[in-house]
Amino acid sequence: MAKIPLNEAEVAKIMQVTKTITQDIYWEKNPNESWYKSEVEVKNRLRLNLKIHLNANSKYYDLYSFTLILNNAFRIAELDVNGSHKNKHTDSNDWKGETHKHKWTDRCRDGWAYTPEDIQGKSIESAFISFCRECEIDFKGKFNTLPPRQTSLLRSSNDMQ
Numbered sequence: 001m002a003k004i005p006l007n008e009a010e011v012a013k014i015m016q017v018t019k020t021i022t023q024d025i026y027w028e029k030n031p032n033e034s035w036y037k038s039e040v041e042v043k044n045r046l047r048l049n050l051k052i053h054l055n056a057n058s059k060y061y062d063l064y065s066f067t068l069i070l071n072n073a074f075r076i077a078e079l080d081v082n083g084s085h086k087n088k089h090t091d092s093n094d095w096k097g098e099t100h101k102h103k104w105t106d107r108c109r110d111g112w113a114y115t116p117e118d119i120q121g122k123s124i125e126s127a128f129i130s131f132c133r134e135c136e137i138d139f140k141g142k143f144n145t146l147p148p149r150q151t152s153l154l155r156s157s158n159d160m161q
Contacts, residue, residue, distance in 0.1 A: 011076050011104045015135060019044040024142040025054060025128070034058050036146055042068070042137060052137075056124060056146055064124055066131045067102075075110035078102035079131045081124075085113050 020043045027036040035055050042050035049071045057063040060082075068077040079101050086094040093113065100113040118130065125143045132139045 006070070006074050006076075006104070008104060008106050014044075014046065014048065014050070014070065014076065017044055017046055017136065019050065019135065019137045021052065021132065021137055021139045021141055025144050027054075027056070027144065027146055029058055029147075040141070052132075054128065058149070061124065061146055061149070064127075066128055068135055074104070075102060076104045077131075077135055078110070079116070079127065080113075081127060087112055 021040050022043065023040040025038050025040065027038050029036045034057060036058055038054040040052050040054075042052055044050055051069050051072070053065075053067045053069060055065050055067075063082045065078060065080045065083060067075050070076050079099075080095075081099045082097050083100065084096050084098075085100055085102075086092065087108070093115075095113065095115070099116065101116045102110055102113045104110055105112045118134075122130065124146070128143060129139060
């Protein structure tokens with residue numbers, strides 16, 4: 001296995017440093033995709049290339065994730081709300097449509113996940129604020145809500161005649 005130029009100790013240092021997001025969250029969706037996306041820069045005194053990628057399903061707004069990315073390559077922390085994942089290396093924990101978090105480990109890199117106790121039952125905005133707090137990120141932007149979903153209207157039997 002090739003040596004990855006990142007380890008748990010370095011990730012711990014990154015996570016402990018106070019970081020800041022000053023951008024607002026704006027959601028974008030490509031016409032042929034089923035996810036809204038947003039990406040914001042995470043400023044830090046280490047001058048690392050850190051970003052958070054936000055994803056939300058356009059049909060099911062309770063299915064979303066936030067990912068802290070280093071150098072556009074390393075997922076060092078993530079919150080998946082109502083997502084599916086199975087740990088492959090250290091244990092066989094399995095989430096099917098359940099909330100879980102990813103944490104960088106030397107053995108599993110970004111593939112290890114665990115069940116959080118602090119996220120369930122919150123709005124996407126409050127979950128994002130909680131994720132930022134956990135990652136030592138001071139969010140100073142505005143969290144714009146997801147675009148409204150168009151619901152289908154049921155036609156009455158009188159309309160069909």
